Amino acid sequence: MTTTITVEGMTCEHCEQTVEDALRDVDGVTDATADREAESANVDGDADIDTLVEAVKDAGYSAHA
Numbered sequence: 001m002t003t004t005i006t007v008e009g010m011t012c013e014h015c016e017q018t019v020e021d022a023l024r025d026v027d028g029v030t031d032a033t034a035d036r037e038a039e040s041a042n043v044d045g046d047a048d049i050d051t052l053v054e055a056v057k058d059a060g061y062s063a064h065a
Contacts, residue, residue, distance in 0.1 A: 003043045005052055008062040011037035015061070019065035040044055 007019055016034040019041055025042070028047035041063075042056035043052055049065050056063035 001044070001046060003047075003049055003052065005041050005043065005049065006039055006064050007034060007041050007056055007057065008035060008039055010039070010061060012022060012036070018059050019056055022055045023052060026055050 004054040009014055010019060016036055019034040021041050022034045023029055023034075024039060026045075026047045029043055029052075031044040033042050041052075041056070042045075053063045053065060
């Protein structure tokens with residue numbers, strides 16, 4: 001299953017990588033791709049959306065479902 005969340009505050013490739021790494025560290029996530037221009041991240045796996053949002057916030061970015 002793929003889940004898309006809104007992520008605000010990414011300004012460069014390093015930001016995208018930070019968000020992707022934070023999401024990939026969540027149990028149940030098999031892959032994650034962040035896109036700063038679209039202000040979103042696509043997450044594959046069966047992780048809870050609230051947990052994904054919290055992981056992004058913990059990484060220093062604004063996020064919501």
